Amino acid sequence: MSQPSCPNAEMYLAVLSALPDAVVVVDLGGALLFCNAAAEALLPGGIAGLGGSGISPDYQVLDPQQRPLAASELPLNRVLAGQRLHNKELILAVGQPSQTYWVACSGRLCSGMAMLTLRDISAAKQQEASLVQQAFYDPLTGLPNRHSFIDCLDQALVCAQSDPQRVMALLVIDLERFKLINDNLGHQVGDEMLVELGARLQSLVGSQGTVARLGGDEFAIFLDNLTTQASVIDLAETIHAAVQQPFLLQQQQVYANASIGVAFGAEAYQSAFDWLRDADAAMDQIKAYPHLGWQVFDSSLRVQQDLRLQTEVDLRQALDRGELRLHYQPIVTISNEEICGFEALVRWQHPTRGLLMPGEFIHIAEASGLIIPLGWWVLTEACRQMQVWTEQHPAMAEFTVSVNMSSKQFSQPHIVEKIQKILSDTGFVANRLKIELTEGVLIDHSDSIIATLQQIKALGIKLLVDDFGTGYSSLSYLHRFPFDCLKIDRSFIENADQDFEKLEILQSVVRLAWNLGLDVVAEGVETPRHHAQLKALRCELGQGYLFSRPLAPAAVEAMMAEKTTHLSDLPTVTRPT
Template identity: 45%
Template structure:
């Protein structure tokens, strides 16, 4: 679309400048003024392609400006888009009657403003082109008519030669002349349509008849200087064609319209192009769902209605797919796109006709549930959504099962803006995701307080890395046979300047959500390797002391994970065999798609691999044969059942036997009592750690422990 010369008349400087900035980015030339009088002076001094006009202004409001424009013979063709916060439909009709081409409610969405401006400029460009063509045609007809007598026969000849369909309506006799071209445009021969006005008017689409009549009546009453209207009219095939109809009436001495004549042009292709352009501006190209701009517009309208009619309850759902990034990264973007389109279709199938689902981007969807009778309505729709989404999907040769976390908020909280409502639904969604995924959560004001606290914590955590506030403690891993220290597990701590020493449960979830876990993990790895090497030199043992470092599953999305581990070993001088990397059983299963090759390359460095929290994951243990694992760490929940003796040692015994069969080492976590220690020794468990031996120790504590060993 070619840039346009646009005038903005709005007495609110903030809104006026916002519009100017938005449109200037689209290469339009934009001038803004704060009053109707200034705007009219500019309009009469220089040409403009489009006017954006605020309705409510002091001194001279939008209606007065619009009336002046349409009364000025130099300005009636200027397209006008009215801007107003008033959503009264009567105002809309009044603006159209006065000559406005379009109407945009405040607060408007920038994308919707861009789309409306583009459509209006496109219409003007095409009208200008059609006007030039019509002027050329009229000049040719006039030149020929000058050489011919003004007879009905020669008039009919000119009408047949025109590209537009011509019409002439005698209002006194109530008969209408329709040219052959007019009839051919609708698929009829000349003799198949008579001269009764109903032959024309009854073919107009029922939804367009009222506005056609309004504009025609306004012209008859001389409220509009000429008649111009776009509408749909029925073709012989039964389909409707878009046409542009123009005309001008003749009045008698008493001001009564006696005759009106004009032309009709087929604009079906132009309208299709305009509608496609507006559709693309308001819909997601991948799924075909409404996009953020259209969703915000519909939600703003729902909020406005609820303010006037509190009984009209509605709800917003914020939906995020669980593990979508893993699927997208492992199976490729084509599979991810297919998953998104399938999920979009499933969501639509679960909703009612008056509900709206939009894709905000990525794997995030928002849903507007209107006409909510009670809380059970939303609950049933949410359950239906989660069940439908969890149905298996074939992605190439892989059967995938994805789930969704859903946050919900309702109109009962009396929101004033769509942005606030979506924000709170998003907050509730994260609450659901933190609760274990595949869940839904209803927003409460306390969640917003928690979200702000998390935001503060995230900011503090970013600063903590720069300020060196993170530190490591180390819990010894003991040989249950000899009682000697075999190595240490590194445990991160945060020395917060206001809150004191913080443990991982306080901040690691935030780190995982924000990807801070990646730089934190690399720091932990380098620091643990550096410290372990110092201890090895100061306290030599055979085999040398080892150090365990926990790896987040997010680390394996990094392309250089193996190189980073190798660099940490080289920088510290620590032998690769002294480093043990721990992955939880859940993350090992979740990442199983492309993980085997990466883990093997890590093993090829000489590094050992441990499965943490073993026994809490999937019942299938086939992955133990697929991954190069060295150590199983029995989860503390199983160890806690050993003391006092409760007859529940079978699981621990089975894990130890499995490890022995696979030639793997076993570490029992969370040993807290002497009874647990003795039972594990009797079960021939090789290694253990827990508060019975020592908590997490700082460097001074580790040195004291090793010196006394």
């Protein structure tokens, strides 16, 4: 690009004046020689605020932490002292009340003058702050997110290495039944609840810790420089009580509960993820003991957690390897003790741990979602086996089979069609199938499930409420849902002959079932006294160890063969003609 032979000073001044960046030129004494229009607009009152001479300006120069600069640190003074500046980020606080601008300052000495440029980077810094907010903060609650919280824990671990006596704690908080609130009251109410919970936690923790939202309905708190571990327990109890206080959301009171896992640290941990894992393990323990509210992690929980993870891995393989088994517990008519059906109960023939009962793996299947394929396998196998027995043993032609279905299965699409296909594929008739649902299923799907249950019942399948009396609002569900039978939980049968209150409840449930036209099955019948009492109450059906333990298929076949032999050995009665 060619240069004019005789540069025109006016041309250069015109170019400088038109630049969008502020340009300031001073002599070595700090007196102003030139400033362009952008500088005049950005620096009301002159250049004295930058370190040059002149009257007191209407702005102040701050560092990136919004602290006023000392005179020697002002950008023009630094250039006059011989320093070079290159895109030094500073803040201009202009006017009262002040409006702030981010500027990038560059400057140097040149030909006996000092030149300084200031570029307004406020828009870029605002965008940067927005990206930081998105990357490190939860958009709903404004709390630090999981990524930011992990950074916080990592920094704490570094501090713990140099100060191992420092008392720190990590709390993980999970809302109970939050999905139910979301589904029944709407996601807007759920979001408002999370915002309110975040505010409550911040109010309780204050400046002594960091509150974060890890995702969903899970929050976490990091506490540092604690005086004692007991103070953490006090805080956990306070938080638990605070969560139980009603949330006023869209003019209605909503109630919730929380599980709180506590892990002290951090000298025992190498990574933030390990620390979180242990706090989660403590929190998961509360699922089995909901009355606890909070739980402190110890090494035995880590063993349980490792076993739980290994069990989940093995269970996934068990479905593919055919390791699941069904055992069948007879259901008898109370009046004559004759078998009229079975309940299908799943077992797991583990390759190294032996035969596992449902209590050792069903909760893991529920938490992992494996309960869905497991549940469909149970229904298919029960129908298949019953059809085989029907063809082999005519005496079983009227026997029914009861199968439990999980809440998660009812979250799946086309559930009625799947049941129909299983019946079609196995040849088992619908009116001999009974599907058992816990009251928890009804709570989780209270609005959506009614039509589904009606469609299932229209197939001829009977519907049972399992563990009746242990859930919520039992009586209201009996009126709303199309049930055929109640299964009385074993807790009402145990010691009913010695506990007058239990006996009263038992009588009331049986009477209620009669009035509603429902059958009653009593679980946990284990003694002759239980049997006699149920017989006196005119309870129709029962199951329990008094009649039979759950039987493997081979044991059922042996029992039926024995009955058939016994019947064939009876003398034939010839009627007189």
